[in-house]
Every structure is written in C-alpha cells, then in structure tokens.
Amino acid sequence: MANYNIGMDNVNRTGLGELIRQQRVAIPLTLQELAGLSGTSPSHLGRVERSERFPSARILRKLAKPLGFGENELFTLAGYLSPQPSATSEAQPSYGGGQLDPYVSRVLAQEPVETQRAVIGILSILKSIAKSTAQERH
Amino acid sequence: MANYNIGMDNVNRTGLGELIRQQRVAIPLTLQELAGLSGTSPSHLGRVERSERFPSARILRKLAKPLGFGENELFTLAGYLSPQPSATSEAQPSYGGGQLDPYVSRVLAQEPVETQRAVIGILSILKSIAKSTAQERH
DNA sequence: ATTGACATTTGCCATTTGGCTAATTATAAT
DNA sequence: ATTATAATTAGCCAAATGGCAAATGTCAAT
Numbered sequence: 001m002a003n004y005n006i007g008m009d010n011v012n013r014t015g016l017g018e019l020i021r022q023q024r025v026a027i028p029l030t031l032q033e034l035a036g037l038s039g040t041s042p043s044h045l046g047r048v049e050r051s052e053r054f055p056s057a058r059i060l061r062k063l064a065k066p067l068g069f070g071e072n073e074l075f076t077l078a079g080y081l082s083p084q085p086s087a088t089s090e091a092q093p094s095y096g097g098g099q100l101d102p103y104v105s106r107v108l109a110q111e112p113v114e115t116q117r118a119v120i121g122i123l124s125i126l127k128s129i130a131k132s133t134a135q136e137r138h
Numbered sequence: 139m140a141n142y143n144i145g146m147d148n149v150n151r152t153g154l155g156e157l158i159r160q161q162r163v164a165i166p167l168t169l170q171e172l173a174g175l176s177g178t179s180p181s182h183l184g185r186v187e188r189s190e191r192f193p194s195a196r197i198l199r200k201l202a203k204p205l206g207f208g209e210n211e212l213f214t215l216a217g218y219l220s221p222q223p224s225a226t227s228e229a230q231p232s233y234g235g236g237q238l239d240p241y242v243s244r245v246l247a248q249e250p251v252e253t254q255r256a257v258i259g260i261l262s263i264l265k266s267i268a269k270s271t272a273q274e275r276h
Numbered sequence: 277a278t279t280g281a282c283a284t285t286t287g288c289c290a291t292t293t294g295g296c297t298a299a300t301t302a303t304a305a306t
Numbered sequence: 307a308t309t310a311t312a313a314t315t316a317g318c319c320a321a322a323t324g325g326c327a328a329a330t331g332t333c334a335a336t
Contacts, residue, residue: 022252022255023255025259026255026258026259030282030283030284031283031284031285032282032283032284040324040325041324041325041326042283042284042285043284043285043286043324043325043326043327044323044324044325046283046284046285046286047285047286047324048324050285053322053323053324054322054323055323055324056194056195056292056322056323056324057194057195057213057218058218059323059324061218061219071219071220072210072219075195075213075218075219080195080196080199080213080218081199081209081210081213082209100246100247100254101251101254101255104246104251104254104255104257104258107258107261108242108246108258108261111261113242115261116242117242119242119257119258119260119261120242120245120246120257122257122260123245123246123249123253123257168312168313168314169313169314169315170312170313170314178294178295179294179295179296180313180314180315181294181295181296181297181314181315181316182293182294182295184313184314184315184316185293185294185315185316186294188315191292191293191294192292192293193293193294194292194293194294196293197293197294
C-alpha cells in the first residue's frame with residue numbers, strides 16, 4: 001500500500017537518441033571515436049542513439065563536450081533539467097526560436113566569412129525551392 | 139583490449155548524502171515525508187543520505203524542490219554539472235579559429251536546429267567533394 | 277567475386293539503482 | 307518499565323545501465 005512512484009516522469013526522452021546521432025554524424029565522428037573521446041563504449045552509445053537505452057547523467061555529461069553541447073544543454077534535452085534556468089523571459093520550450101546551435105556556430109566560425117555567407121545563400125535558395133514546390137502541390 | 143572507462147570519474151560525490159540529510163532535518167522533514175513529497179521511497183532516500191547509494195539525476199531532480207534547492211544546484215553538488223554553468227552556449231569564442239559573421243549568425247539562428255545542422259552537413263559534403271576534386275586534378 | 281579494414285549491432289554479463297516489505301531503533305505516553 | 311507509534315535501516319528483488327566480445331553490415335580496392 002505504499003507505491004511512491006506510479007507512472008511516468010514527465011521526462012522528455014523523445015528523440016534524444018536521434019539528436020545525438022545527428023550531432024555525431026554531422027561532426028563527423030564514428031561511434032568508436034565518440035566513445036573514445038567521451039570515455040564510454042561504442043556499443044552503449046549505439047543503443048543510446050537508437051533509443052534502446054536511455055543515457056544516465058554521467059554519460060550525458062561525458063558526451064557534451066565532444067559533441068559541442070553546452071554542459072546543461074544535453075541535460076535539458078534529456079529532461080533532467082527544466083528548460084533554461086538562467087533565462088529570464090526568452091525560454092522557448094522547443095529550443096528552436098532564436099538560438100544558434102553551439103556546434104553549428106563553432107564549425108561555421110572556422111570557415112572564412114565568404115563561405116559562411118555562401119552557406120546561408122544556399123540555404124535561402126533551398127528554402128525558396130521548398131516553398132514553390134509546396135505551392136505546386138496545390 | 140578495449141577498456142573505455144577505467145577508474146573513477148572525477149565526480150564529487152563526497153558528502154552529498156550528508157548535505158541532503160542536513161537540509162531535510164533542517165526543514166524539518168522525515169524520510170517518509172520527503173519520500174512522499176518527492177515521489178520516491180524512504181528506504182532509498184535513507185541509503186542515499188548515508189551514502190550507501192548514489193542518487194540518479196532523476197531522483198536528484200525530484201528532491202530539489204522539496205528540499206528548497208535550485209534545479210541545477212543539486213546537480214552541481216552531485217558533480218553532474220561543473221560549478222557555475224550560467225553561460226548558455228554561444229558567444230564564447232574560447233575555442234576555434236575564426237569569428238562567426240553576425241549576419242550569418244542572426245539568419246541561421248532563426249532556423250530550427252535541424253535546419254542549422256543540415257546546413258553544416260551540406261557544407262561538409264561540399265567541402266569533401268571539393269577536396270577530392272582537387273586531388274583528382276592533382 | 278574476394279579480401280580487408282572499419283563501423284555498427286547483438287548477446288551476454290556485472291554493477292547500480294530504487295522500490296517494497298520486514299526488522300530494528302528511537303520517541304513518547306501512560 | 308511498557309507499550310504504542312513513528313522513523314530509520316536492512317533484506318530482498320526487479321529493472322535499468324553500461325561494458326566487453328563476437329557477429330554482422332558496409333564499402334573501397336583489388
């Protein structure tokens with residue numbers, strides 16, 4: 001008659017694996033390399049990425065730097081932390097609004113400025129293509 | 139011949155239990171009450187307090203509010219977070235060669251993170267193509 | 277097609293975590 | 307002192323976590 005913890009925590013663990021994988025291949029790293037850099041095992045990371053296992057905070061912390069995440073960022077994504085403690089009134093719960101992904105930032109910053117500009121040029125072209133394609137579909 | 143993680147993490151788990159107990163009795167709460175408030179079990183909390191078990195992030199998160207800790211505070215104490223996170227990512231040039239063009243940054247930041255990542259994914263593809271092309275040319 | 281070098285996944289296992297129940301230990305109240 | 311009652315601890319167990327080794331998948335070069 002005790003039953004202290006019925007049901008799910010409201011922990012957002014959806015898609016965390018995918019996100020980690022996306023980040024890893026974007027860098028790009030193999031599972032083994034990431035395992036090496038983070039001091040974990042490739043097999044476990046593989047399972048984490050395809051959501052067969054949920055990573056503990058210890059693992060998450062080890063993954064943060066090699067993947068270019070801020071320390072608490074992965075924790076937030078994993079649902080261990082509520083979204084953005086320090087923020088006063090921005091706080092988009094879905095993490096999408098006006099934030100530049102730290103890894104993206106880091107990578108781009110290493111390119112010459114013309115390349116950076118070319119990249120967003122390509123992006124805007126792709127977006128307009130996508131837009132007109134969507135319109136054709138009626 | 140693999141051995142990815144020998145030895146201890148440099149996680150500060152010393153005295154965390156004592157600290158939790160001090161806080162609990164200071165409030166004051168019994169183990170059962172705290173267990174009730176946090177949705178955990180008194181037996182486990184007892185063991186945590188006398189450091190027979192180390193609490194997972196999930197438990198820590200549940201304990202934070204009833205004990206009057208800030209969300210990330212217990213995480214820091216537990217060694218899951220390094221002291222003084224605060225800085226949310228971005229803007230710290232601490233690493234990397236160049237600067238990110240502010241206009242580029244602004245435009246990209248308005249895209250969802252997947253798009254941001256896709257963009258640098260495309261960039262890396264283009265770079266590898268360029269590289270191999272250059273090699274073929276000699 | 278075959279080999280060889282990597283990368284990923286799977287099988288299996290040890291360790292940890294955390295809950296329930298029961299036992300023990302404090303704390304009052306007669 | 308002796309119960310009654312509450313609080314803590316200990317015994318046990320199921321589930322989860324994460325590592326290693328072996329199997330499988332992939333891909334380029336022969």
